[in-house]
Amino acid sequence: MTGTLVVAGLGPGDAALITPEVTAALADATDVIGYTPYVARIPGRAGLRLHATDNRVELARATHALELAAAGCRVVVVSSGDPGVFAMASAVFEAAEQAPHLAHVDIRILPGITAMLAAAARAGAPLGHDFCIINLSDNLKPWEVIERRLRLAARADFAMAFYNPRSASRPHQLARALDILRAECGAERLIIFAHAVTTPDERLVVTTLAEARADMADMRTVVLLGNAATRRVGPYVYTPRHAL
Amino acid sequence: MTGTLVVAGLGPGDAALITPEVTAALADATDVIGYTPYVARIPGRAGLRLHATDNRVELARATHALELAAAGCRVVVVSSGDPGVFAMASAVFEAAEQAPHLAHVDIRILPGITAMLAAAARAGAPLGHDFCIINLSDNLKPWEVIERRLRLAARADFAMAFYNPRSASRPHQLARALDILRAECGAERLIIFAHAVTTPDERLVVTTLAEARADMADMRTVVLLGNAATRRVGPYVYTPRHAL
Incomplete structure (x- = not known):
């Protein structure tokens, strides 16, 4: 069974700037992955695994996210701002390009309010x-x-x-x-x-x-x-x- | 009594991309002003006046919004996308510059997901x-x-x-x-x-x-x-x- 990979933008900081689309994706996730301060913005709940990693490990984080999705998880990679503007979206596609065995993963990018x-x-x-x-x-x-x-x-x-x-x-x-x-x-x-x-x-x-x-x-x-x-x-x- | 003028971005179209901040401003508004297809996206309710105007009248629309706010209304000018990206925010400041008697109006820009x-x-x-x-x-x-x-x-x-x-x-x-x-x-x-x-x-x-x-x-x-x-x-x- 293949899961899904969503790359979601949390906006600049205020929760009132997180889109309902992103909120819904987070509510449905089994795994949230991201740089520690962004993952810290996600409230914990039963059934949700939080994976906080250091800065400057974007490719490793992206590959990990693809692997979890390939194994059937519903993964959300969180970025601040918009994931497509100097954030995690490009890193995820870079990782997918380097790992053809993960190329079948369904990837969705959810926009956010960039800084x-x-x-x-x-x-x-x-x-x-x-x-x-x-x-x-x-x-x-x-x-x-x-x-x-x-x-x-x-x-x-x-x-x-x-x-x-x-x-x-x-x-x-x-x-x-x-x-x-x-x-x-x-x-x-x-x-x-x-x-x-x-x-x-x-x-x-x-x-x-x-x-x-x-x-x-x-x-x-x-x-x-x-x-x-x-x-x-x-x-x-x-x-x-x-x-x- | 002076009201307030909010210039709000409705995002590209899907309601799931409207930020909670914008939704709250719309819920508090007495007047919503904008280009007809954008105003058509706002559900009517008691106490809310909708002012839909044609394209290419941005300055007149902005001045009207400032006048309503100066008269005490809680006005929301709606743009698609983000109001600061080729939309109504610049027109509002242009109108304020040309109408010093309206310069005391409190203006807030609420960002949105631009196209x-x-x-x-x-x-x-x-x-x-x-x-x-x-x-x-x-x-x-x-x-x-x-x-x-x-x-x-x-x-x-x-x-x-x-x-x-x-x-x-x-x-x-x-x-x-x-x-x-x-x-x-x-x-x-x-x-x-x-x-x-x-x-x-x-x-x-x-x-x-x-x-x-x-x-x-x-x-x-x-x-x-x-x-x-x-x-x-x-x-x-x-x-x-x-x-x-």
């Missing part, structure tokens, strides 16, 4: 025009690729969202990214540091590239950059629907 | 690496801006999501965009036409730029383009977490 959408909503509408999303971690790609994307995105006048802007093992990359953006976009461009949005630790800093410092971000921060037309109206930041 | 995330989830994980989002409508920006963004995004090797790819009044733009993308990305690049995702009319076409035709899209389609590494695994399309 940039929750952060943008708190700030106003800074992503209200064309924009791009860049993972600033160089764990899985060369730093040169990131620099090139930053420059091209700035020349296209995209608003931007940056995931994984800074961690203990990558303390210097964000400062370099901010230098590039200041050179390309000018010092007055608006930037938002959104920390732990929708959690009790939420903190939003709206400033300009002139004032932005790398230590305004940490592992729980998503950073949003406006385009050339982005501006303030009252306490809000928004990007008009028209191009400059 | 590209729902479409990506159905296809697999095509947005699993850095990507950008471009509105292909040239109603609010010159077509030259769109062409330039397409070329720069292709050179950055972003995966891409295209909103508003085609309408009765803009039948030719998508064909031009596909020509540019074929020239920049090559004919074998994977592309997904996702029509009315999560509704009974859902239809997904996965093909290559060589086979892509503009008439595969209409007003209810979001189009996803892979990056250079995007590939198929079984019935799914995914973009690896590593850069090529």
